[in-house]
Amino acid sequence: MLSSLTQKEMKETDGRRILGIIAGDGKLPAMLAQSAKEKGYKVVSLALTEDALARMQPLCEAIMHSPPGLLGRNISYLKSQGVQDVVFIGKLNKVQLLRNILKIDLTAIKEMSKLANLNDGSIQTAVGGFMESHGMRVVTQSEFLPQLFPSVGVMTKKQPTAAEYVDVEYGYKIAKELARMEIGQTVVVRDRMIIAIEAIEGTDEAIRRGVQLADGPVIVVKVARPVQDQRFDIPAAGLRTLNAMLAKKPGGVLAVAAGEVMMVEQEEMIRFADEHQIAIVAVSGD
Numbered sequence: 001m002l003s004s005l006t007q008k009e010m011k012e013t014d015g016r017r018i019l020g021i022i023a024g025d026g027k028l029p030a031m032l033a034q035s036a037k038e039k040g041y042k043v044v045s046l047a048l049t050e051d052a053l054a055r056m057q058p059l060c061e062a063i064m065h066s067p068p069g070l071l072g073r074n075i076s077y078l079k080s081q082g083v084q085d086v087v088f089i090g091k092l093n094k095v096q097l098l099r100n101i102l103k104i105d106l107t108a109i110k111e112m113s114k115l116a117n118l119n120d121g122s123i124q125t126a127v128g129g130f131m132e133s134h135g136m137r138v139v140t141q142s143e144f145l146p147q148l149f150p151s152v153g154v155m156t157k158k159q160p161t162a163a164e165y166v167d168v169e170y171g172y173k174i175a176k177e178l179a180r181m182e183i184g185q186t187v188v189v190r191d192r193m194i195i196a197i198e199a200i201e202g203t204d205e206a207i208r209r210g211v212q213l214a215d216g217p218v219i220v221v222k223v224a225r226p227v228q229d230q231r232f233d234i235p236a237a238g239l240r241t242l243n244a245m246l247a248k249k250p251g252g253v254l255a256v257a258a259g260e261v262m263m264v265e266q267e268e269m270i271r272f273a274d275e276h277q278i279a280i281v282a283v284s285g286d
Contacts, residue, residue, distance in 0.1 A: 020083035020136070021045040021060075023052035024090025027264055028145070028236060032089050033059040035144040044081045046074055052090055068092065071127070072107030075134055086136045087144070088124070088232050091202075124232035140230040141262070148236075148262040150282040155263075156270055158279040160253045164219055167192060168255040171221035172285055179225040185235045189219040203237075207244035217251035217278075224260035238264035242272050250277035258282035 019041040023029035029052055033043050037059065044062040047053035053065045064077050078086065111130055115122045128138045142149060154160070160168065171189040174197075179185045184198030188210025195218060196210035203222065210218050224235050237256055245252050254273070256263065259282075263269060273280050 016040055016042045017084050018042045018044060018082050019139075020078045020081065020086045021056065022086060022088045022090075023047050023049075023056050024092040025049050025051040026091045026236075026238070027055070028141075028262070029090040030055045030059055031264075032087065032141060032144045039144070041085075044078075044083060046077060048090070048092060067103040069104035069108050071111060071130070072105045075107070075131065078131075078136065079134060083136055085139050086131050087139050087141060088128075089141050089234075091236075125229060128229075128231055138231045141234050142230060145262065148264065148266070149259050150256065150261075150263050150266075152258040152282050152284050155266075155280040155282065156273045156278065158274070158277055160255075160279045160281055163191075164253045164279070167219040168221060168253060168281070168283060171219055172223065172255070172257070172283060175221045175223045176226055176285065179223055180227075182225070185224065186220065186222045188214075189221065190214045190216075204240050204244040207241065211245060211247050214247075216249055217247045218245065219253045219255065220245060221255045222261050223257040234262055235260070236262040236264050237269075239268055239272060242269060242276070242278060245278060246276060252277075253279045253281065255281050255283050258284050 019036050021029055021033055021036070021043060023045050029045070033045070033056060036043050043060050045056045045060045047056055047063055047065045048068050050065070053063065057063050062081050066074050066077070068074070111126055112123070115126055131138055167189045170192050171187045174194055175185060175187045178187060178197055184206065186198035186203045186206055187194055188196040188207055195213050196206045198206040207218070207220055220241070222235055222237055237254065241254065245254065269280065
C-alpha cells in the first residue's frame, strides 16, 4: 500500500524538514510521529508491519508498507518523498523476520555481504550508513521522546526489598554482558539465580518462561548494550512487560537501566504495577 506526496506538495514544504519514520510494532512510532508533527516536521513513514501501518496511517502525509529486506525499494521510496531525516522506532519480531527471509532484494544482499556477522548492531549500523550515503540524516528517538527515559529511582508505591536489590544488582551485571554479546537485553532472576534470558523469542516470552519456571514473582532486569548506538533499537518496557510478569502471587520487580530503556505508557504502567504489588525501579550501574 502506497500513499505518495505529489511533486507540487513536495515543493510546498513551507521550510519544514521531512522526517521519515521507519516504524515497527507498538505504540512508540505513533507517539514519535505526533511529537515530530508538534515540532513542525512533515512526517512520512515506512511501515515494516501491518500493525505499524494501521497505527501510523492517520498521522502521516505519506506511508508505504514494505518488509525491511526490500532495501532498494525502501530507500527509493524515502528519496521520492524528499526525506531529510530518518528515525528507526518500534518492535520488529525476529521470528517474523526469519519467516520472511526470502523477502530480500539485491541491494540488501549486497550490503549484508559486506558484514562480518549478522548481529543486530552490525545490521542496523550498516542500514543507517546506507541511508546516510543517500543524503539522509539518521536521528535518535530521544530527540523526540526524551520524557520516556526515566532517571534513577523507584517509580511505584512498592519499594524493592534489600534481597530484591541484591537480585537486581546481580541481574544487571549479567544483562549487560548478555547485551554486549548481542544475545538479548533482559534477564529474569530469582534468589541470585538466572531463571531465563532473552534471546530470539523476545522480552515478553523470556519473562513468561521465567515466571513459569520460578512458579512465582521474579526480578526482571532490562538494559541497553554497553555501547548502544542511540539511533537504533532502543530497548523499551511497557504494559506488555508487566503483564508477562504476572504470577500466581502478587509481587516482583521490574528494573530498567536509567536513561537507557524507554518506559512506554508510564502512568498506566505505574497504576498496573501498584495494583499487582510490582515494584518498578530505574537503576544505574555506577
